[in-house]
Amino acid sequence: MNYVIIGGDAAGMSAAMQIVRRDKEARVTTLEMGGIYSYAQCGLPYYIGGLTPDSESLIARSRDTFEEEYGIDARVYHQVTEIDPDSKTVRGTNLKTDEPFELSYDKCLIATGAAPVMPPIEGKELDGIHTLKTIPDAERILEDMKANVLNVTIIGGGYIGLELAENLVEKKKKVRIIDHADRLGSGYDKEISAEIEKEAKRMGIEVCTGQTVERFSGDGRVSEVVTDQDSYRADMVVVAAGVTPNTGMIDRSRVHTLDNGAIIVNAYMETNMPDLYAAGDCATQYHRIKEKNDYQPLGTHANKQGRIAGMNMCGAAQAFQGIVGTSIMKFFDLTVGKTGLGEQEADEMNFTCDCDAFEGHSHAGYYPDNEPLLLKVVSHKVTGHFLGLQAVGRRGVDKRIDVAATALYHRMTMSDIENLDLSYAPPYNGVWDPLQQASRRVK
Structure with a gap:
């Protein structure tokens, strides 16, 4: 065959x-x-930030490995x-x-x-303007950063834009994010994206939302980004406008x-x-x-x-069981995650929903280093089925997102979630998990 x-x-x-x-x-x-096989695209911002020491660390298997060990004609x-x-x-x-x-x-x-989207912006061919999707993209950005680059403008406030912004700040760059949406992290509901924007500003990132980039200017190399509202100095630009x-x-x-x-x-x-x-x-x-x-x-x-x-x-019948829409990211000291439907998506689906933002805590309040944990829970008003969770906080987000993703996969109701037997000890949780506390408020 x-x-x-x-x-x-x-x-x-x-x-x-x-x-x-x-x-x-x-x-x-x-x-x-x-020219590169089987590499971790999600690690590229961390390679730029220096947390991943070299690009070789991002490659799971080399082309030579596929050819020599497995007999694949890897061109x-x-x-x-x-x-x-x-x-x-x-x-x-x-x-x-x-x-x-x-x-x-x-x-x-x-x-x-x-492929990364490059909008049809005047001046996009200037030197110093990049997208980020491959290891060579990352290496070009790193090489370009050696050329007296201080002010970096990122076009787009989604996952790649935010993760790259964090890593550029860690490299001591002055970072600006321009986004045509009215807020950073617009894929999240407003309560969650407000925390993302607050963290960005706390870390010194200039946030310019609700603006459309009209052109890039410069003499051979980009030096200015012009939007429909203002103009900004830029030594380098990374366009992270989606794929x-x-x-x-x-x-x-x-x-x-x-x-x-x-x-x-x-x-x-x-x-x-x-x-x-x-x-x-x-x-x-x-x-x-x-x-x-x-x-x-x-x-x-x-x-x-x-x-x-x-x-x-090759003849083995196996079905893909689908997704529930789970994702997570680190943004400075915050972890931000979601699974299932947010309020925006539920509205687009015309579901009749209960939506509740609940502030819980990462673990027992009397145990040291307790942190607030903001949860946004969506459930079906008629059937009581759990439809989605978004969460943001410094600790404990990943645990709640993964529990919620499992509950969604098995089409659980809010009562089912309340009855889950989840782990408890003061360093890890309260006697009632925040997700269960939130479920009682909306069921």
Whole structure:
């Protein structure tokens, strides 16, 4: 069986490893547009900040490992530009030689990930303007920071923008965040994002929300960012305006996608075309609470979907069980997390909900270093089902988010959560967990 996998990171190589382990006669060819395989994109801000000592630490397995130990034909700088499902052919260009290539397949996986969005801003071609998605991106930023860079402007206040801002502050840079939304962390409800913005300002970050960037100015190199409201000096700019599925190689009139280009897959990672699969940040994820296909590009989903795609490609029936929308991040001294639906998403789904913001504590009040913990709980007003949690605090957020994610997976009610037998000792919790206390307020 001839397998072709497009993309050499989380989803693609998770699939490749399943295939070589399960099909001893498999011929696996992986086509990576860049030069690095299987690296941790989520670690890039920490590499820039110096917490991760070198880029090698971010690489799970090298290309040589895949070739020499597992027999995978792991090609680099191979950009796929066309997939023909009728002839089962993949076509593209070797970016090193500029020569075309063509490969046939019995089964093909699209695992091309997502590309950073660069809005059509005047002056975006100036030196000193970056995006952050790959190790070479991070290395270019680090190299650029040597050029008397003090004032850094970040465009976008989402996960990458906030994590990068923290790490640049740790590198003694003066950081500004400009976002067209009316607040930082706009993917969270207002109570939670207010704490994010408060922490940003506490750490000296200049916050400019509700502004649209119109142009970058400078003589060869960026020196100014101009918005619809003001202009700002900048020695360097990082655009962190989100990502878009990397699916330009497919014919969207034939392969079904969402409006944003994410390839629609079923539970077995199959597209609507025979023997053509997709997984990871280029594909959809079924959302168990929304009960429909969604797009939430995260490394956890990419690894799971890639593994399941590989199993199904070589004949082992395995279904992806979906997501509940769980994520978490560190922002200076805060941890911010969410799972399920926030109030904004519940409103968009037209659910009849109870929403309550509750301030609990990380552990027993009489034990040292107790910290406040803000929880935003969403539940269905009619059925009593738990629908989502958002949380922010200095301690204990991760524990509550993971308990909540498990409860969502099993479609628990608020009464079910109150009755959970959760661990208690004064250094870790009160006799009533804050999530259980919140559940009693809204059920």
